Amino acid sequence: MSAFDPAAGGTEVRVMERGEGPYVYDTDGKRYLDALSGLFVVQAGYGRKELAAAAAEQAEKLAFFPVWGYAHPPAIELADRLAELAPGENNKVFFSSGGGEAVETAWKIAKQYFKLRGKPSKHKVISRATAYHGTTAGALSITSVPGFKKDFEPLVPGAVKVPNTNFYRAPEYFADDEKAFGRWAADQVDWAIRTEGPDTVAAVFVEPVQNAGGCFPPPPGYFDRLAEICREHDVLLVSDEVICAYGRLGTMFGAQKYGYQPDIITTAKGLTSGYAPAGATIVSERVYQPFGEGDAMFAHGYTFGGHPVSSAVALANLDLFEREDLLGNVLRNENAFRQSLERLKDIPIVGDVRGDGYFLAIELVRDQATKEQFAPGDGTRILKGFIAPALMEAGLYCRADDRGDPVLQFSPPLVCGEEEFDFIERTLREVLTKAVSKI
Structure with a gap:
């Protein structure tokens, strides 16, 4: 099953059919970790009877x-x-x-x-x-x-x-x-x-x-x-x-x-x-x-x-x-979540990691040492032209946002823990490392 987004000029979009825990599945059966809780919404995860x-x-x-x-x-x-x-x-x-x-x-x-x-x-x-x-x-x-x-x-x-x-x-x-x-x-x-x-x-x-x-x-x-x-x-x-x-x-x-x-x-x-x-x-x-x-x-x-x-x-x-005890789960695991993103700072385009709790972002930069921003258009090209679709293809849903400087945002369901953080880190490392060559 396919659908088209008129706001994006008729671009074909993925159709999500069901969810379970922190994961959603499209109509082809492909699984994605929902690292954005839908849109900062699904605190308790999917499929809660x-x-x-x-x-x-x-x-x-x-x-x-x-x-x-x-x-x-x-x-x-x-x-x-x-x-x-x-x-x-x-x-x-x-x-x-x-x-x-x-x-x-x-x-x-x-x-x-x-x-x-x-x-x-x-x-x-x-x-x-x-x-x-x-x-x-x-x-x-x-x-x-x-x-x-x-x-x-x-x-x-x-x-x-x-x-x-x-x-x-x-x-x-x-x-x-x-x-x-x-x-x-x-x-x-x-x-x-x-x-x-x-x-x-x-x-x-x-x-x-x-x-x-x-x-x-x-x-x-x-x-x-x-x-x-x-x-x-x-x-x-x-x-x-x-x-x-x-x-x-x-x-x-x-x-x-x-x-x-x-x-x-x-x-x-x-x-x-x-x-x-x-x-x-x-x-x-x-x-x-x-x-x-x-x-x-x-x-x-x-x-x-x-x-x-x-x-x-x-x-x-x-x-x-x-x-x-979902609040307790966040407080017990927020540092581990942040550290999983902080470890990505060895990738040259990872500038800042910021936020709090289960609400974090990575700002992407042209030069990490100087905090140099991307030239006009380049950030959007890399973020939305390569990184966002590559992450989705790898089974990771997050937000690629260029309303300010280009950032990736993460807001996973409050039921998440080390297993999900490890997947987020591995997937980001693979995709962001490839993105370096796109600058």
């Missing part, structure tokens, strides 16, 4: 009912569960169908929050260079990837961009001082707020580990300083954890990994391990407070937000997390 059974049982009992002015047991239980798991007083849950909707919800909450507090001019948001936050109109405005935006402009006004935390490409005067770089990167948010006017800025959107550009972790002290800046200017700190929540970094939420307290958390993807669509925006008690006063209401919602089947699957998925 208990998740499929939870969906079937709930669909038979109550397939659908909206949560607009009503409720049903799975949504109530899931909201309570997320409120218990989320850090601090993030205990109010607004359901959506996915991550972009969760981000859209967060921006609208931030705008209305300040209106309810008598500060209607605070509506702008700040996000980081190269960051991806979704493709709906508001989320796309927060996104900082020009190629994704240009065909849909003008977008929602009020989205301001600041530098990200890519220490590998930091200005040379920071040398090896990550802490100083982190302070500088956070202070760029302070500068942007002051430049725009603190009375106009509602929120800062950041991922714990930034996805686009290739898994940028926060330098030491970055989030401490960022939280301080947000408090000083009365700006909400939104932790976009559509990727980083639900075990991706070895903690239930990425904010817990780095010890900061968000005002709002956006989530999706791993909430159900991909067995049903679901997203959730988790709001602090402080932010919720004005919405609960008088006749205030949040006039916003999604038909399938809090869907009974998705909620039941999410609950079963969280049960599975506890039963099999």
Whole structure:
């Protein structure tokens, strides 16, 4: 069986038919290690009968009912569960169908929050260079990837961009001082707020580990300083954890990994391990407070937000997390995973290995010693013209991304361990060694 991708000019694409554990199989029976969890989603791996059974049982009992002015047991239980798991007083849950909707919800909450507090001019948001936050109109405005935006402009006004935390490409005067770089990167948010006017800025959107550009972790002290800046200017700190929540970094939420307290958390993807669509925006008690006063209401919602089947699957998925200690598996094995990629630095085009938990990237360079980047077009040619198809042919699925510098990203199911890491390392070594001759 074959299919064609109209977005790629009619190119034939592989058709995936089934999955088992960390592996997927195409219609020809070829097996691939899914080192990207589909798209940072399938935390528990494929073929989990208990998740499929939870969906079937709930669909038979109550397939659908909206949560607009009503409720049903799975949504109530899931909201309570997320409120218990989320850090601090993030205990109010607004359901959506996915991550972009969760981000859209967060921006609208931030705008209305300040209106309810008598500060209607605070509506702008700040996000980081190269960051991806979704493709709906508001989320796309927060996104900082020009190629994704240009065909849909003008977008929602009020989205301001600041530098990200890519220490590998930091200005040379920071040398090896990550802490100083982190302070500088956070202070760029302070500068942007002051430049725009603190009375106009509602929120800062950041991922714990930034996805686009290739898994940028926060330098030491970055989030401490960022939280301080947000408090000083009365700006909400939104932790976009559509990727980083639900075990991706070895903690239930990425904010817990780095010890900061968000005002709002956006989530999706791993909430159900991909067995049903679901997203959730988790709001602090402080932010919720004005919405609960008088006749205030949040006039916003999604038909399938809090869907009974998705909620039941999410609950079963969280049960599975506890039963099999998936967070512990990541924390016990994250160093081994990273070391398996670090060993590839003897290959001349492997520049940086970065990220955290089960969310890592390799940046490819023309010259490892000088960090010289590829000439325009060469990186994409080597990455997508040779490396990506060669890895797939060898049975390894990961992400080849050139939205910034060329990177390979890895986000394996949380059930993976040494056997899968060894396969990733062996396959990468073979393909990247051949790629050297393509420069």
